[in-house]
Amino acid sequence: MSDKESREKLILCAKKEFAEKGFAKASLRKIAADAGLTTGAVYFFFKDKNGLFGAVAKEAMDGFFALLSDHLRNEEKDGIPHDGFVRGYENDFARDLVTFLYDHYDTVMILFHKAAGSQYEDLVDRIADELDRSYLIQAEEYASRFEGKKVNRYLLHFHTHMQIEAFTHLLEHVPDKETAYKEIRPVMDMLISSWMEYVLEDDN
Amino acid sequence: MSDKESREKLILCAKKEFAEKGFAKASLRKIAADAGLTTGAVYFFFKDKNGLFGAVAKEAMDGFFALLSDHLRNEEKDGIPHDGFVRGYENDFARDLVTFLYDHYDTVMILFHKAAGSQYEDLVDRIADELDRSYLIQAEEYASRFEGKKVNRYLLHFHTHMQIEAFTHLLEHVPDKETAYKEIRPVMDMLISSWMEYVLEDDN
Amino acid sequence: MSDKESREKLILCAKKEFAEKGFAKASLRKIAADAGLTTGAVYFFFKDKNGLFGAVAKEAMDGFFALLSDHLRNEEKDGIPHDGFVRGYENDFARDLVTFLYDHYDTVMILFHKAAGSQYEDLVDRIADELDRSYLIQAEEYASRFEGKKVNRYLLHFHTHMQIEAFTHLLEHVPDKETAYKEIRPVMDMLISSWMEYVLEDDN
Amino acid sequence: MSDKESREKLILCAKKEFAEKGFAKASLRKIAADAGLTTGAVYFFFKDKNGLFGAVAKEAMDGFFALLSDHLRNEEKDGIPHDGFVRGYENDFARDLVTFLYDHYDTVMILFHKAAGSQYEDLVDRIADELDRSYLIQAEEYASRFEGKKVNRYLLHFHTHMQIEAFTHLLEHVPDKETAYKEIRPVMDMLISSWMEYVLEDDN
DNA sequence: TATGAATGAGATTTCATTCAT
DNA sequence: CATGAATGAAATCTCATTCAT
Numbered sequence: 001m002s003d004k005e006s007r008e009k010l011i012l013c014a015k016k017e018f019a020e021k022g023f024a025k026a027s028l029r030k031i032a033a034d035a036g037l038t039t040g041a042v043y044f045f046f047k048d049k050n051g052l053f054g055a056v057a058k059e060a061m062d063g064f065f066a067l068l069s070d071h072l073r074n075e076e077k078d079g080i081p082h083d084g085f086v087r088g089y090e091n092d093f094a095r096d097l098v099t100f101l102y103d104h105y106d107t108v109m110i111l112f113h114k115a116a117g118s119q120y121e122d123l124v125d126r127i128a129d130e131l132d133r134s135y136l137i138q139a140e141e142y143a144s145r146f147e148g149k150k151v152n153r154y155l156l157h158f159h160t161h162m163q164i165e166a167f168t169h170l171l172e173h174v175p176d177k178e179t180a181y182k183e184i185r186p187v188m189d190m191l192i193s194s195w196m197e198y199v200l201e202d203d204n
Numbered sequence: 205m206s207d208k209e210s211r212e213k214l215i216l217c218a219k220k221e222f223a224e225k226g227f228a229k230a231s232l233r234k235i236a237a238d239a240g241l242t243t244g245a246v247y248f249f250f251k252d253k254n255g256l257f258g259a260v261a262k263e264a265m266d267g268f269f270a271l272l273s274d275h276l277r278n279e280e281k282d283g284i285p286h287d288g289f290v291r292g293y294e295n296d297f298a299r300d301l302v303t304f305l306y307d308h309y310d311t312v313m314i315l316f317h318k319a320a321g322s323q324y325e326d327l328v329d330r331i332a333d334e335l336d337r338s339y340l341i342q343a344e345e346y347a348s349r350f351e352g353k354k355v356n357r358y359l360l361h362f363h364t365h366m367q368i369e370a371f372t373h374l375l376e377h378v379p380d381k382e383t384a385y386k387e388i389r390p391v392m393d394m395l396i397s398s399w400m401e402y403v404l405e406d407d408n
Numbered sequence: 409m410s411d412k413e414s415r416e417k418l419i420l421c422a423k424k425e426f427a428e429k430g431f432a433k434a435s436l437r438k439i440a441a442d443a444g445l446t447t448g449a450v451y452f453f454f455k456d457k458n459g460l461f462g463a464v465a466k467e468a469m470d471g472f473f474a475l476l477s478d479h480l481r482n483e484e485k486d487g488i489p490h491d492g493f494v495r496g497y498e499n500d501f502a503r504d505l506v507t508f509l510y511d512h513y514d515t516v517m518i519l520f521h522k523a524a525g526s527q528y529e530d531l532v533d534r535i536a537d538e539l540d541r542s543y544l545i546q547a548e549e550y551a552s553r554f555e556g557k558k559v560n561r562y563l564l565h566f567h568t569h570m571q572i573e574a575f576t577h578l579l580e581h582v583p584d585k586e587t588a589y590k591e592i593r594p595v596m597d598m599l600i601s602s603w604m605e606y607v608l609e610d611d612n
Numbered sequence: 613m614s615d616k617e618s619r620e621k622l623i624l625c626a627k628k629e630f631a632e633k634g635f636a637k638a639s640l641r642k643i644a645a646d647a648g649l650t651t652g653a654v655y656f657f658f659k660d661k662n663g664l665f666g667a668v669a670k671e672a673m674d675g676f677f678a679l680l681s682d683h684l685r686n687e688e689k690d691g692i693p694h695d696g697f698v699r700g701y702e703n704d705f706a707r708d709l710v711t712f713l714y715d716h717y718d719t720v721m722i723l724f725h726k727a728a729g730s731q732y733e734d735l736v737d738r739i740a741d742e743l744d745r746s747y748l749i750q751a752e753e754y755a756s757r758f759e760g761k762k763v764n765r766y767l768l769h770f771h772t773h774m775q776i777e778a779f780t781h782l783l784e785h786v787p788d789k790e791t792a793y794k795e796i797r798p799v800m801d802m803l804i805s806s807w808m809e810y811v812l813e814d815d816n
Numbered sequence: 817t818a819t820g821a822a823t824g825a826g827a828t829t830t831c832a833t834t835c836a837t
Numbered sequence: 838c839a840t841g842a843a844t845g846a847a848a849t850c851t852c853a854t855t856c857a858t
Contacts, residue, residue: 006817022320024228028853038819039853045818049853116226116320154387155394158373162366169362183358190359190402198394210842232828245843247829414838430728432636436832446840447832453838457832524634524728562795563802566781570774577770591766598767598810606802618821640849653822655850 007045007055009035015056018110023053024117053118060107061120067100068127072134080142080196094188095181101167102177112168124164131160139199150203159195166191211249213239219260222314227257228321257322264311265324271304272331276338284346284400298392299385305371306381316372328368335364343403354407363399370395415453415463417443423464426518431461432525461526468515469528475508476535480542488550488604502596503589509575510585520576532572539568547607558611567603574599619657621647627668630722635665636729665730672719673732679712680739684746692754692808706800707793713779714789724780736776743772751811762815771807778803 013034017026028049032039046052071093101108115121139151166187174180217238221230232253236243250256275297305312319325343355370391378384421442425434436457440447454460479501509516523529547559574595582588625646629638640661644651658664683705713720727733751763778799786792 027851029851040820040856041818043854043856117229152390154378155390157377158370158391161369161373165365165369166362169365173358173361186356186359186402186405187362190398193401194394194398197397198390201390231826233826241842242844243828244830244845247831248842253828435830437830448835448841449839451833451835452840525637560798562786563798565785566778566799569777569781573773573777574770577773581766581769594764594767594810594813595770598806601809602802602806605805606798609798639847641847649821650823651850652824652852655852656821661849 006035006037006041010037010042010045010052011055014052015106015110018053018056018114019106022114022116023049023110023121028052050119053115053120057107057111057120060104060111063100063104064108067096068130071097072131076134076137080138082145094184097167098170098177098180098184101171102180105171109171112171124168128157128160128164131163132157135160142196143200146200148203149200152199152201155201156199159191159199163191210239210241210245214241214246214249214256215259218256219310219314222257222260222318223310226318226320227253227314227325232256254323257319257324261311261315261324264308264315267304267308268312271300272334275301276334280338280341284342286349298388301371302374302381302384302388305375306384309375313375316375328372332361332364332368335367336361339364346400347404350404352407353404356403356405359405360403363395363403367395414443414445414449418445418450418453418460419463422460423514423518426461426464426522427514430522430524431457431518431529436460458527461523461528465515465519465528468512468519471508471512472516475504476538480539484542484545488546490553502592505575506578506585506588506592509579510588513579517579520579532576536565536568536572539571540565543568550604551608554608556611557608560607560609563609564607567599567607571599618647618649618653622649622654622657622664623667626664627718627722630665630668630726631718634726634728635661635722635733640664662731665727665732669719669723669732672716672723675712675716676720679708680742683709684742688746688749692750694757706796709779710782710789710792710796713783714792717783721783724783736780740769740772740776743775744769747772754808755812758812760815761812764811764813767813768811771803771811775803 010031014026014031016034017031021027026049028039028042031052032042035041042052046055111120111123115123135156136151136153139156143149143151166184170180170184170187174183214235217235218230221235221238225231230253232243232246235256236246239245246256250259315324315327319327339360340355340357343360347353347355370388374384374388374391378387418439422434422439424442425439429435434457436447436450439460440450443449450457450460454463519528519531523531543564544559544561547564551557551559574592578588578592578595582591622643626638626643629643629646633639638661640651640654643664644654647653654664658667686705723732723735727735747768748763748765751768755761755763778796782792782796782799786795
């Protein structure tokens with residue numbers, strides 16, 4: 001077996017095992033055996049269990065963060081629309097994200113629900129932080145348009161959380177991509193509308 | 205050691221250990237040692253690791269479900285208010301729940317975030333199911349008042365999830381009870397208002 | 409609960425547990441719990457696990473050895489019949505033995521098949537030794553009647569073993585006493601006839 | 613340690629430990645320590661305790677069943693001799709079996725007397741079943757030659773059991789192979805003769 | 817480019833037994 | 838007459854990791 005073949009096979013089998021048992025309970029022995037290799041081989045290709053987990057996650061992680069930062073840059077540049085109408089690319093982003101998540105379904109599920117104990121166990125929190133930073137900027141700008149209003153920081157945080165949950169909930173409960181496109185729309189509408197209505201509070 | 209000191213001590217040390225490492229990775233050896241006992245003693249007082257976990261959880265669990273079912277019974281009885289105003293006891297419930305959750309802070313955190321592998325690992329799902337069942341009844345009744353409208357089931361599910369998240373998020377991000385009372389209000393307002401606006405969709 | 413009641417209850421529950429799991433794997437805790445008592449109580453009434461086992465076995469043991477030695481005394485006194493016909497009391501003994509064994513079915517099964525690890529784990533061997541001693545006397549007397557014949561010691565031993573097996577096999581394979589009476593007869597006939605035919609060998 | 617030394621050493625030490633304490637009470641820790649290894653090593657080479665037991669037993673088991681089925685095939689093919697004389701290969705078989713059993717003395721003793729709790733704990737019963745099946749065929753054929761006779765099933769079972777006991781008894785009481793050859797003969801003669809005389813009973 | 821052997825530390829669980837009260 | 842608490846030693850098994858070859 002060639003260098004890359006074995007490595008790929010290990011990653012594939014690891015993905016299956018992590019998905020089934022989660023990072024902490026996954027067995028390297030089983031992964032190696034499933035790949036037709038031995039545990040030693042795992043340590044040839046990867047630093048350790050976490051390294052293997054990282055290799056499983058890498059592609060999806062990279063793609064995800066590229067998508068995300070691209071989106072945030074756009075949003076920060078344009079700000080909240082003054083006419084009250086959500087721009088089309090909000091929905092485009094939701095669509096792109098759904099496409100991406102379902103194209104990397106297995107890995108994404110692992111990263112969101114099976115990463116406890118690994119280097120990525122607080123990935124969702126880190127994403128939330130990044131979103132939060134960006135949303136705060138937008139919210140502050142939004143608040144500056146209204147006299148006597150200020151950002152409700154806590155609600156903003158929670159709202160960010162809801163945004164993320166909107167997608168992880170989708171993945172868990174809607175198996176096929178087409179249905180997902182359909183279900184996510186009213187959810188996003190609801191989230192955007194409640195953001196605009198509730199993120200600001202009376203300044204006192 | 206007299207009376208129930210040892211048992212209580214075990215529960216106390218277990219609570220600490222479960223909170224730190226989660227059910228699965230918690231060590232009975234360490235729990236027993238921290239309590240100044242041997243692992244054998246754990247098995248005198250409790251059936252097994254899960255039994256100990258149950259003892260840690262019991263009081264909070266019982267109280268929580270009492271509170272919850274009481275609330276649901278009230279809600280189902282009265283239905284959605286026709287005048288569009290949320291009744292006071294909605295907020296009373298939120299207040300009671302916050303009080304309860306913060307009074308059982310450690311245990312609740314364990315049950316919600318550290319129970320993987322235990323008998324309660326899907327507790328949140330079970331709560332969600334119970335809420336869902338109740339909310340569906342209310343939503344159907346609500347839909348019956350409008351021609352050409354029906355319940356958006358998926359959004360209902362998601363919303364239920366968010367209701368729960370509202371409280372777990374609170375616990376994780378707001379340390380003191382008084383602040384919690386304050387922060388939860390706009391969040392609940394937002395959730396209730398978006399529920400009434402988005403839970404129904406065009407019937408076609 | 410009075411002194412004797414508790415003791416009797418312990419013995420009864422122990423009998424059940426020993427029968428199910430055998431001496432070694434039986435759990436004192438379970439025995440005590442089944443009797444509505446605690447392990448400590450076992451040590452009040454009996455020296456230890458083996459002591460309890462002894463109490464379970466005592467009645468059957470005493471009765472059995474009484475029956476056996478009675479029989480052996482008779483046999484040794486009268487010797488092998490010269491006319492070649494087996495006396496009636498051979499069959500009487502078989503009948504009495506079957507009666508006794510089935511009247512003490514549970515205990516006997518425990519002693520024969522579940523005593524590993526206990527003080528009685530080699531009970532069958534001890535019975536065999538006692539029988540052997542007696543049968544050797546009878547066989548020597550029998551041999552003395554024939555010129556150039558001597559006892560085949562090894563076959564005698566094995567035959568003793570078969571005699572014992574005849575009864576333990578019966579207990580294991582025939583559940584009811586009446587059938588047992590019927591099945592044991594041809595077996596005993598076979599054993600007696602083969603004893604007389606094969607226990608002696610040419611003296612050289 | 614090179615090659616298969618460690619594995620062999622483990623099997624050897626296991627054999628000793630099983631022989632001493634029986635399967636259930638044997639300690640993997642001790643086995644590993646005796647072999648100069650850790651318990652973990654046992655689980656590298658074998659699936660679990662039963663797997664190690666299987667490895668200890670394998671060679672003897674395979675040989676034994678080969679010998680046995682070979683013999684039964686011959687017997688079933690030829691049937692009971694009409695002239696009343698036992699064919700030579702009956703004795704050849706007894707001889708071969710004794711040879712085999714003494715060549716695998718330790719393992720055989722373990723399998724017959726120390727296997728409680730293991731995968732082979734009812735090995736003797738399984739052998740008895742196989743013999744029984746074969747002997748029943750032969751007995752039915754034998755019965756068909758006589759008017760008004762039928763097979764005494766219970767006695768047949770018991771007799772099968774005794775055939776097996778003939779060999780296990782030998783192993784336990786006769787240490788050297790040459791003596792064993794000598795002692796087994798009259799026993800086999802006795803068994804065969806009593807089989808032919810008592811396995812049939814009046815048909816009524 | 818891997819293998820195969822082995823470690824060592826850990827896990828949960830079970831049990832007979834003891835003893836103060 | 839018996840309990841209730843606790844011990845301490847043992848059991849099997851799992852696992853990530855290492856390293857010589």
